[in-house]
Amino acid sequence: MSTVNGGISFWYAQEGAPAPREPLPGDTTADVCIVGAGYTGLWTAYYLKKAVPFLNITVLEAKFCGYGASGRNGGWLYNGIAGRDRYAKLHGHEAAVRLQQAMNATVTEVLDVCETEKIEADQHRGGVLEVALSPAQLARLKAFHAAELAFGETDRELYRARETADRIRVAGAVGSSWTPHGARLHPVKLVKGLADAVEALGVTIHESTPVTEIRPKHAITPYGTVRAPYVLRCTEGFTASLAGQRRTWLPMNSSMIATEPLTDAQWESIGWDGRETLGDMAHAYMYAQRTTDGRIALGGRGVPYRFGSKTDNDGRTQPQTVEALREILVRFFPRLAGVGIDHAWSGVLGVPRDWCATVTLDRSTGLGWAGGYVGSGVATANLAARTLRDLIQQDSGQSGPTDLTALPWVNHKVRKWEPEPLRWLGVQTMYAAFRGADRREATAHSAATDRVAVLANRLSGR
DSSP states (O other): OOOEEOSSOHHHHHHOOOOOOOOOOSOEEOSEEEEOOSHHHHHHHHHHHHHOTTOOEEEEOSSSTTOSGGGTSOOEEESOOTTHHHHHHHHOHHHHHHHHHHHHHHHHHHHHHHHHTTOOOOOBOOOEEEEEOSHHHHHHHHHHHHHHHHTTOTTOEEEEHHHHHHHBOOTTOOEEEEESSEEEOOHHHHHHHHHHHHHHTTOEEEOSOOOOEEETTEEEETTEEEEOSEEEEOOGGGGGGSTTOTTTSEEEEEEEEEEOOOOHHHHHHHBOTTOOEEEEOOSSOOEEEEOTTSOEEEEEOSSOOOGGGOOOSSOOOOHHHHHHHHHHHHHHOGGGTTOOEEEEEEEEEEEOTTOOOEEEEETTTTEEEEEOOTTOHHHHHHHHHHHHHHHHHHHTTSSOOOTTTTSTTBTOOOOOOOOTTHHHHHHHHHHHHHHHHHHHHHHOOOOSOOHHHHHHHHHHTO
16 A cells, blocks of 8 residues: 655645635735744734734735644644743742643633634544553653642543553553543644634735745735734744744654554554543654544654754655654554555644743834744644733733733743754754663663663753
8 A cells, every 4th residue: 555645744635735825915014914824823813803803914824824833733732831841940830830721721722712613623622641661651651740730730640551551552551641631633624724714804814925034013025025013923843944043943843644544443452432642751752643534643753853944845754754653653553563554744843942832022123923832832822822912912002911921931032053063963863862762761671761861851951
């Protein structure tokens, strides 16, 4: 059986490419210009327009809505946020607890908006199950579980091997941690429904309009310039393509495969009746979901980074990465050794130098941005959008400070990544260290985390 490789993603292969929207026809003005029509840009447009209906909002997109990570991700709507532990150190434990509580509520917020706007995105709230497959992974899982409880997630549950198998029969799983704050969804159905909802509110979206440079009150494209008091950069993993932003966020590559539909007998052997999203405690971790049409969509890092912060075009994935992901699938579910892989694809996500997601509005210039989600963007983008809304309303005098504008990730400053070739060498070395550590831990009888992985985490700032 041949595997479709690239073509943006399996999700777009199912849904088909969207009907193209018109590019920017020339110079124009707006109250708010949003650069990027992924989750962050579309959610921001949605909440701003709902809050202030008279706003003239223009969204500029280089390709089409959801072309980037929003149309290629694993469909994990969950409460994880990059940088929480660092924010606890910088701003105190209670500030980080408030951030976590906001993320917990965000899962419900997204599902509620889908219901309100009649967006059918195959959403199913089965929570998130993260499994351990070695003594070292189990020790990290227990520490992770205890940390989540300490940040107020009192409804999280810790399972032993038998209880884990009652949910999903992962070969060799010795324990797991489950949170109800998560849902499975179809990424492209969400982004298409959101784009339609935004346009129905009166927001203008211009596709095939790459922004080459952002300046205060200006978004510059080959077709003209949009002038606006507020220009918001919502470009996540594609930020490096903008003038002056090459070292701002590193475009980390992540790859996925989707199996052929499994038979009833195969599903019976696996379980997974709760449709939880599935992850593990490896250093080079995996993520998976059971799709609504009975497939397993599974992802991992693959080739983590391209020299010079380059990004791909159509999501084509190297054969060795496809095989590595298949090996993970079979290691987790040995009875699926002969299952066909229908599709493979890749995309990039944004990684700040300190691995902390941020939301910022520079009140002196009107420039704002959100991102650096490090792979947790499906839900985080929604919280970021609502925070950008509140920051703009506060700056324009329409409202005062809110609970969201007081969260510790607001206006967090991050230093730039190192220049090449140090950037490329660092990322390659880090993931080689993580993969080596995972191999050693899989055969070791020690509960201690591999020392090389500890050093790699420390040096990377992860």
